[in-house]
Amino acid sequence: xxxxxxxxxxxxxxxxxxxxxxxxxxxxxxxxxxxxxxxxxxxxxxxxxxxxxxxxxxxxxxxxxxxxxxxxxxxxxxxxxxxxxxxxxxxxxxxxxxxxxxxxxxxxxxxxxxxxxxxxxxxxxxxxxxxxxxxxxxxxxxxxxxxxxxxxxxxxxxxxxxxxxxxxxxxxxxxxxxxxxxxxxxxxxxxxxxxxxxxxxxxxxxxxxxxxxxxxxxxxxxxxxxxxxxxxxxxxxxxxxxxxxxxxxxxxxxxxxxxxxxxxxxxxxxxxxxxxxxxxxxxxxxxxxxxxxxxxxxxxxxxxxxxxxxxxxxxxxxxxxxxxxxxxxxxxxxxxx
Numbered sequence: 001x002x003x004x005x006x007x008x009x010x011x012x013x014x015x016x017x018x019x020x021x022x023x024x025x026x027x028x029x030x031x032x033x034x035x036x037x038x039x040x041x042x043x044x045x046x047x048x049x050x051x052x053x054x055x056x057x058x059x060x061x062x063x064x065x066x067x068x069x070x071x072x073x074x075x076x077x078x079x080x081x082x083x084x085x086x087x088x089x090x091x092x093x094x095x096x097x098x099x100x101x102x103x104x105x106x107x108x109x110x111x112x113x114x115x116x117x118x119x120x121x122x123x124x125x126x127x128x129x130x131x132x133x134x135x136x137x138x139x140x141x142x143x144x145x146x147x148x149x150x151x152x153x154x155x156x157x158x159x160x161x162x163x164x165x166x167x168x169x170x171x172x173x174x175x176x177x178x179x180x181x182x183x184x185x186x187x188x189x190x191x192x193x194x195x196x197x198x199x200x201x202x203x204x205x206x207x208x209x210x211x212x213x214x215x216x217x218x219x220x221x222x223x224x225x226x227x228x229x230x231x232x233x234x235x236x237x238x239x240x241x242x243x244x245x246x247x248x249x250x251x252x253x254x255x256x257x258x259x260x261x262x263x264x265x266x267x268x269x270x271x272x273x274x275x276x277x278x279x280x281x282x283x284x285x286x287x288x289x290x291x292x293x294x295x296x297x298x299x300x301x302x303x304x305x306x307x308x309x310x311x312x313x314x315x316x317x318x319x320x321x322x323x324x325x326x327x328x329x330x331x332x333x334x335x336x337x
Contacts, residue, residue, distance in 0.1 A: 001066040002034040005095075007054040010045070010282055011310040014141065017132040018154045018180045023048065026282035029057040029092060033099040035071060040103025041334055042095035043286040045254050045305075050091065050281075057092040060085065064096070071107060073100050075260035082257070090234065090257040091281075097258020098290045098332075105331035112333075113293040113326045116263055122296035125322035127152040127176050128304040135166045142170040145307070149322030150174050150202075152302055156182020160192060164199050176277075176302065178205040181231055186215055193223040203277065203300060205250055206230040217245045226275050236261050239268040248275030251298070253291055254283075266297050275299045285314035289332040292317065292324040313337060 008028040015024050029044040046052035068081045078100065082093045105112045113120055127150035130141045145151055153167055156179040167175065177196060183189045189207055196204065203226045208215040210232035220227040229246040233239060234255045242249055249269050256262040262278075269276050276298040278291055283305035295301045303324060306316045315335040318325035327333040 001069050001071075003031065003061065003064060003066050004034075005029055005031040005058070005061055007058070008313070010284065010312075012282060012308055013144075013310050014131070014133070014137065014308075016282070016308070018156065018178070027054050028284070029054060029061075029095055030286070031061070031095045031099050033066075033069070033096075033103050035103060036107065038103055038106040040099040040101070040106065040331065041286050042097070042099030042102065043284060043290075044091040044095035045281040045283045045287060046091045047254075047281045050254070052089060052091050056089065057095075060089050060092045069096075069100065071104070073104055075100070079257065079260055091254045093257035094253045094259075094287075097260055098253065098287060101259050101290065101293075102331040102334065109330050111293070111326065111328055112259070112290065112331060113296070116259065116293060116297075118293060118296040118326075120296060120326040123292070123323045123326065124295060124298060124301045125149045126295070126301040126303045126324060128307050129154065129178075129302065130167065132157050132163065135162070138163065138166045139170055142167055147319060147322070148173075148304070148307070150176060152176040152178060152304075155179045161195065164196065164201075168199060172200070175199065175201045176203050176205070176300070177201045178230070179207045181206050181209045183207045186218055189215075189219055190222055193219065193225050197224040201225055203228055203248070203275075205277070206232065213245050220245065220247050228275065228277055230279070233265075236264050236268065239265050239272065239274075243272045243274065246274070248277065248299070250277045250279045250302075251294075252279045252281060253287060254281045259290055259294060262291075262294055263297070266294065277302060279303070280305050282309065284309065284312045285317055286332065286334055288324070289317055289334055292326060293332070295324070296326075
Protein backbone atom coordinates (compact mmCIF):
# COMPACT_ATOMS: atom_id res chain seq x y z
CA UNK A 1 0.00 0.00 0.00
CA UNK A 2 1.29 3.45 -0.92
CA UNK A 3 -0.10 6.70 0.48
CA UNK A 4 0.40 10.07 -1.20
CA UNK A 5 -1.29 13.40 -0.59
CA UNK A 6 -1.45 16.98 -1.79
CA UNK A 7 -2.98 20.16 -0.37
CA UNK A 8 -5.54 22.10 -2.38
CA UNK A 9 -7.43 25.36 -1.94
CA UNK A 10 -11.05 25.08 -3.04
CA UNK A 11 -12.45 28.40 -4.25
CA UNK A 12 -16.15 29.18 -3.84
CA UNK A 13 -18.27 30.85 -6.52
CA UNK A 14 -19.72 33.25 -3.92
CA UNK A 15 -18.73 34.33 -0.43
CA UNK A 16 -20.36 31.78 1.88
CA UNK A 17 -21.84 33.30 5.02
CA UNK A 18 -23.60 31.48 7.85
CA UNK A 19 -24.54 32.61 11.33
CA UNK A 20 -21.26 33.76 12.88
CA UNK A 21 -18.89 32.85 10.04
CA UNK A 22 -17.97 33.75 6.45
CA UNK A 23 -15.42 32.50 3.90
CA UNK A 24 -14.53 32.51 0.20
CA UNK A 25 -12.43 29.33 0.06
CA UNK A 26 -11.80 26.08 1.91
CA UNK A 27 -8.53 24.18 2.43
CA UNK A 28 -8.65 20.59 1.19
CA UNK A 29 -6.29 17.65 1.33
CA UNK A 30 -6.50 15.05 -1.42
CA UNK A 31 -5.02 11.62 -0.77
CA UNK A 32 -4.35 8.59 -2.95
CA UNK A 33 -3.96 5.00 -1.79
CA UNK A 34 -2.35 2.64 -4.31
CA UNK A 35 -2.57 -1.15 -4.04
CA UNK A 36 -2.27 -3.94 -6.63
CA UNK A 37 -2.39 -1.52 -9.55
CA UNK A 38 -5.50 0.32 -8.35
CA UNK A 39 -5.78 3.80 -6.82
CA UNK A 40 -8.36 4.99 -4.31
CA UNK A 41 -9.07 8.71 -4.00
CA UNK A 42 -10.06 10.55 -0.85
CA UNK A 43 -10.77 14.12 0.19
CA UNK A 44 -10.62 16.11 3.42
CA UNK A 45 -12.59 19.36 3.43
CA UNK A 46 -11.30 21.34 6.39
CA UNK A 47 -13.68 24.20 7.02
CA UNK A 48 -11.87 26.53 9.45
CA UNK A 49 -14.41 26.42 12.29
CA UNK A 50 -13.82 22.65 12.61
CA UNK A 51 -10.20 23.28 13.55
CA UNK A 52 -8.31 21.34 10.86
CA UNK A 53 -5.81 22.74 8.37
CA UNK A 54 -3.24 21.71 5.76
CA UNK A 55 -0.64 21.61 8.54
CA UNK A 56 -2.71 19.45 10.90
CA UNK A 57 -3.69 17.09 8.08
CA UNK A 58 -0.09 16.62 6.96
CA UNK A 59 1.04 16.05 10.55
CA UNK A 60 -1.63 13.37 10.96
CA UNK A 61 -0.83 11.63 7.67
CA UNK A 62 2.85 11.42 8.58
CA UNK A 63 1.85 9.26 11.56
CA UNK A 64 -0.19 6.79 9.50
CA UNK A 65 1.40 3.38 9.04
CA UNK A 66 -0.03 2.01 5.79
CA UNK A 67 0.67 -1.52 7.02
CA UNK A 68 -2.40 -1.01 9.22
CA UNK A 69 -4.52 -0.53 6.06
CA UNK A 70 -4.38 -4.04 4.66
CA UNK A 71 -6.84 -5.49 2.16
CA UNK A 72 -9.46 -6.85 2.76
CA UNK A 73 -10.22 -3.77 4.82
CA UNK A 74 -11.48 -4.10 8.38
CA UNK A 75 -13.12 -0.68 8.60
CA UNK A 76 -13.92 -0.92 12.31
CA UNK A 77 -10.31 -1.77 13.15
CA UNK A 78 -8.98 0.93 10.82
CA UNK A 79 -11.28 3.54 12.38
CA UNK A 80 -10.04 2.56 15.82
CA UNK A 81 -6.42 2.71 14.63
CA UNK A 82 -6.85 6.21 13.20
CA UNK A 83 -8.61 7.40 16.35
CA UNK A 84 -5.73 6.05 18.41
CA UNK A 85 -3.23 8.16 16.44
CA UNK A 86 -4.86 11.37 17.63
CA UNK A 87 -8.32 12.51 18.76
CA UNK A 88 -10.37 14.80 16.54
CA UNK A 89 -9.12 15.30 12.97
CA UNK A 90 -12.33 13.84 11.46
CA UNK A 91 -11.84 15.34 7.99
CA UNK A 92 -8.43 13.84 7.30
CA UNK A 93 -9.65 10.55 8.75
CA UNK A 94 -12.58 10.80 6.35
CA UNK A 95 -10.17 11.28 3.44
CA UNK A 96 -8.46 8.00 4.31
CA UNK A 97 -11.77 6.18 4.76
CA UNK A 98 -13.14 7.51 1.44
CA UNK A 99 -9.97 6.47 -0.39
CA UNK A 100 -10.20 3.01 1.16
CA UNK A 101 -13.81 2.61 0.01
CA UNK A 102 -12.90 3.79 -3.50
CA UNK A 103 -9.98 1.36 -3.58
CA UNK A 104 -12.11 -1.43 -2.10
CA UNK A 105 -14.67 -1.03 -4.85
CA UNK A 106 -12.03 -1.06 -7.55
CA UNK A 107 -10.31 -4.16 -6.13
CA UNK A 108 -13.67 -5.98 -5.95
CA UNK A 109 -14.98 -4.41 -9.18
CA UNK A 110 -18.06 -3.09 -7.39
CA UNK A 111 -19.46 0.43 -7.01
CA UNK A 112 -19.30 1.87 -3.49
CA UNK A 113 -23.08 2.04 -3.21
CA UNK A 114 -23.22 -1.72 -3.70
CA UNK A 115 -20.53 -2.32 -1.08
CA UNK A 116 -22.65 -0.56 1.56
CA UNK A 117 -26.00 -1.98 0.47
CA UNK A 118 -27.64 1.15 -0.93
CA UNK A 119 -30.24 1.22 -3.71
CA UNK A 120 -29.65 3.97 -6.31
CA UNK A 121 -33.37 4.00 -7.12
CA UNK A 122 -34.01 5.43 -3.63
CA UNK A 123 -31.76 8.47 -4.16
CA UNK A 124 -33.38 11.57 -2.62
CA UNK A 125 -33.28 14.94 -4.35
CA UNK A 126 -30.43 17.13 -3.16
CA UNK A 127 -30.76 20.73 -2.07
CA UNK A 128 -28.46 23.59 -2.98
CA UNK A 129 -27.48 25.94 -0.17
CA UNK A 130 -27.85 29.70 -0.29
CA UNK A 131 -25.77 31.52 2.31
CA UNK A 132 -26.75 34.72 4.10
CA UNK A 133 -26.38 37.63 1.68
CA UNK A 134 -27.92 40.78 0.26
CA UNK A 135 -31.29 40.48 -1.53
CA UNK A 136 -29.60 41.14 -4.89
CA UNK A 137 -27.07 38.34 -4.45
CA UNK A 138 -29.72 36.01 -3.01
CA UNK A 139 -31.80 36.44 -6.16
CA UNK A 140 -28.73 35.69 -8.29
CA UNK A 141 -28.03 32.53 -6.29
CA UNK A 142 -31.63 31.35 -6.69
CA UNK A 143 -31.32 31.76 -10.46
CA UNK A 144 -28.07 29.78 -10.44
CA UNK A 145 -29.79 27.00 -8.47
CA UNK A 146 -32.27 26.31 -11.25
CA UNK A 147 -31.16 22.67 -11.70
CA UNK A 148 -32.03 21.78 -8.10
CA UNK A 149 -35.56 21.05 -6.92
CA UNK A 150 -34.93 22.10 -3.30
CA UNK A 151 -33.18 25.16 -1.87
CA UNK A 152 -31.58 25.34 1.56
CA UNK A 153 -31.45 28.77 3.17
CA UNK A 154 -28.99 29.74 5.87
CA UNK A 155 -30.75 31.51 8.74
CA UNK A 156 -29.67 32.69 12.18
CA UNK A 157 -29.36 36.39 11.39
CA UNK A 158 -31.56 39.32 12.41
CA UNK A 159 -33.41 39.26 9.08
CA UNK A 160 -34.43 35.62 8.68
CA UNK A 161 -37.89 36.46 7.38
CA UNK A 162 -36.49 38.90 4.82
CA UNK A 163 -34.15 36.18 3.54
CA UNK A 164 -37.02 33.75 3.09
CA UNK A 165 -39.23 36.40 1.50
CA UNK A 166 -36.48 37.22 -1.00
CA UNK A 167 -36.08 33.56 -1.95
CA UNK A 168 -39.84 33.15 -2.14
CA UNK A 169 -40.07 36.10 -4.52
CA UNK A 170 -38.01 34.04 -6.97
CA UNK A 171 -39.23 30.46 -6.51
CA UNK A 172 -41.91 28.26 -4.97
CA UNK A 173 -39.58 25.26 -4.59
CA UNK A 174 -39.52 23.43 -1.24
CA UNK A 175 -37.04 24.88 1.24
CA UNK A 176 -34.73 23.54 3.92
CA UNK A 177 -33.43 25.89 6.62
CA UNK A 178 -30.28 25.89 8.73
CA UNK A 179 -29.88 28.29 11.65
CA UNK A 180 -26.31 27.16 12.48
CA UNK A 181 -26.90 27.67 16.23
CA UNK A 182 -27.97 31.27 15.59
CA UNK A 183 -31.32 31.39 17.42
CA UNK A 184 -31.43 32.41 21.07
CA UNK A 185 -35.07 32.97 22.13
CA UNK A 186 -37.35 29.94 22.45
CA UNK A 187 -40.69 31.63 21.82
CA UNK A 188 -39.39 33.67 18.91
CA UNK A 189 -37.93 30.48 17.45
CA UNK A 190 -41.24 28.63 17.81
CA UNK A 191 -43.16 31.51 16.23
CA UNK A 192 -40.65 31.52 13.39
CA UNK A 193 -40.99 27.76 12.81
CA UNK A 194 -44.74 28.16 12.37
CA UNK A 195 -44.17 30.99 9.90
CA UNK A 196 -41.51 28.95 8.07
CA UNK A 197 -43.90 26.02 7.88
CA UNK A 198 -46.31 28.25 6.02
CA UNK A 199 -43.49 29.21 3.66
CA UNK A 200 -42.86 25.61 2.63
CA UNK A 201 -39.81 24.87 4.81
CA UNK A 202 -39.50 21.10 5.32
CA UNK A 203 -36.69 20.83 7.89
CA UNK A 204 -34.63 23.06 10.20
CA UNK A 205 -31.06 22.31 11.25
CA UNK A 206 -29.47 23.20 14.59
CA UNK A 207 -31.60 26.12 15.81
CA UNK A 208 -29.84 26.74 19.16
CA UNK A 209 -26.28 26.26 20.43
CA UNK A 210 -25.36 22.60 20.33
CA UNK A 211 -24.81 22.45 24.09
CA UNK A 212 -28.24 24.01 24.80
CA UNK A 213 -29.98 20.67 24.93
CA UNK A 214 -33.02 22.00 26.78
CA UNK A 215 -33.87 24.68 24.20
CA UNK A 216 -33.33 22.32 21.27
CA UNK A 217 -35.51 19.65 22.91
CA UNK A 218 -38.19 22.22 23.77
CA UNK A 219 -38.41 23.39 20.16
CA UNK A 220 -38.27 19.87 18.69
CA UNK A 221 -41.29 18.89 20.80
CA UNK A 222 -43.35 21.85 19.58
CA UNK A 223 -42.19 22.66 16.05
CA UNK A 224 -44.42 21.77 13.07
CA UNK A 225 -41.16 21.19 11.14
CA UNK A 226 -38.61 18.44 11.96
CA UNK A 227 -35.64 19.81 13.92
CA UNK A 228 -32.28 18.20 13.11
CA UNK A 229 -29.06 18.14 15.09
CA UNK A 230 -26.01 19.12 13.06
CA UNK A 231 -23.18 20.68 15.07
CA UNK A 232 -24.46 18.65 18.04
CA UNK A 233 -24.07 15.36 16.13
CA UNK A 234 -20.52 14.72 15.02
CA UNK A 235 -19.78 11.02 15.39
CA UNK A 236 -21.50 7.76 16.27
CA UNK A 237 -21.57 8.35 20.02
CA UNK A 238 -23.55 11.54 19.52
CA UNK A 239 -26.53 9.81 17.91
CA UNK A 240 -27.82 8.29 21.16
CA UNK A 241 -27.37 11.67 22.85
CA UNK A 242 -29.46 13.32 20.13
CA UNK A 243 -32.43 10.99 20.66
CA UNK A 244 -35.16 12.84 22.52
CA UNK A 245 -33.50 16.18 21.79
CA UNK A 246 -33.93 16.32 17.99
CA UNK A 247 -36.31 14.77 15.49
CA UNK A 248 -33.38 13.78 13.29
CA UNK A 249 -29.70 14.21 12.54
CA UNK A 250 -27.46 15.63 9.83
CA UNK A 251 -24.70 13.18 8.91
CA UNK A 252 -21.59 14.58 7.19
CA UNK A 253 -18.55 12.54 6.23
CA UNK A 254 -16.21 15.31 7.37
CA UNK A 255 -17.71 15.03 10.86
CA UNK A 256 -18.13 11.25 11.02
CA UNK A 257 -14.54 10.46 9.93
CA UNK A 258 -15.77 8.85 6.75
CA UNK A 259 -18.25 6.50 5.11
CA UNK A 260 -17.92 3.60 7.54
CA UNK A 261 -18.97 5.53 10.63
CA UNK A 262 -21.55 7.52 8.65
CA UNK A 263 -23.22 4.22 7.77
CA UNK A 264 -23.23 3.20 11.44
CA UNK A 265 -24.76 6.57 12.36
CA UNK A 266 -27.50 6.11 9.76
CA UNK A 267 -28.27 2.63 11.07
CA UNK A 268 -28.33 3.86 14.67
CA UNK A 269 -30.62 6.77 13.81
CA UNK A 270 -33.00 4.41 12.02
CA UNK A 271 -33.10 2.16 15.09
CA UNK A 272 -34.01 5.23 17.17
CA UNK A 273 -36.75 6.23 14.70
CA UNK A 274 -34.97 9.46 13.79
CA UNK A 275 -34.97 11.20 10.40
CA UNK A 276 -31.68 11.55 8.51
CA UNK A 277 -30.24 14.26 6.30
CA UNK A 278 -26.90 13.58 4.65
CA UNK A 279 -25.02 16.83 4.15
CA UNK A 280 -21.60 18.12 3.24
CA UNK A 281 -19.01 20.81 3.75
CA UNK A 282 -17.45 22.67 0.79
CA UNK A 283 -16.46 19.63 -1.24
CA UNK A 284 -15.49 18.46 -4.71
CA UNK A 285 -16.96 15.57 -6.68
CA UNK A 286 -14.78 13.13 -4.70
CA UNK A 287 -16.44 13.56 -1.30
CA UNK A 288 -19.79 14.26 -2.98
CA UNK A 289 -19.79 10.85 -4.63
CA UNK A 290 -18.80 9.21 -1.35
CA UNK A 291 -21.77 10.79 0.43
CA UNK A 292 -24.06 10.15 -2.54
CA UNK A 293 -23.37 6.43 -2.18
CA UNK A 294 -24.98 6.66 1.28
CA UNK A 295 -27.75 9.08 0.34
CA UNK A 296 -30.32 6.42 -0.70
CA UNK A 297 -30.29 5.25 2.92
CA UNK A 298 -31.36 8.73 4.12
CA UNK A 299 -34.54 10.81 4.04
CA UNK A 300 -33.00 13.98 2.61
CA UNK A 301 -29.76 15.04 0.92
CA UNK A 302 -27.84 18.32 0.89
CA UNK A 303 -24.90 17.43 -1.32
CA UNK A 304 -24.26 20.61 -3.26
CA UNK A 305 -20.46 20.93 -3.22
CA UNK A 306 -19.88 20.78 -7.00
CA UNK A 307 -22.53 23.47 -7.57
CA UNK A 308 -20.89 25.95 -5.20
CA UNK A 309 -17.21 25.59 -6.12
CA UNK A 310 -15.22 27.32 -8.85
CA UNK A 311 -12.25 24.96 -9.26
CA UNK A 312 -13.49 21.40 -8.83
CA UNK A 313 -10.60 19.32 -10.27
CA UNK A 314 -12.96 16.45 -11.11
CA UNK A 315 -15.91 16.17 -13.45
CA UNK A 316 -19.27 16.88 -11.87
CA UNK A 317 -21.19 13.66 -11.24
CA UNK A 318 -24.22 13.06 -13.42
CA UNK A 319 -27.22 15.03 -12.14
CA UNK A 320 -30.78 14.48 -13.33
CA UNK A 321 -34.23 15.49 -12.03
CA UNK A 322 -32.67 17.06 -8.96
CA UNK A 323 -30.73 13.93 -8.00
CA UNK A 324 -27.16 12.66 -8.25
CA UNK A 325 -26.96 9.59 -10.46
CA UNK A 326 -24.90 6.71 -9.08
CA UNK A 327 -22.99 4.87 -11.79
CA UNK A 328 -22.09 1.19 -12.00
CA UNK A 329 -18.40 2.05 -12.21
CA UNK A 330 -16.14 0.39 -9.64
CA UNK A 331 -15.45 2.45 -6.53
CA UNK A 332 -16.73 6.00 -6.33
CA UNK A 333 -17.02 6.45 -10.08
CA UNK A 334 -14.86 9.57 -9.86
CA UNK A 335 -13.64 11.06 -13.16
CA UNK A 336 -10.76 13.53 -13.35
CA UNK A 337 -10.95 16.44 -15.78
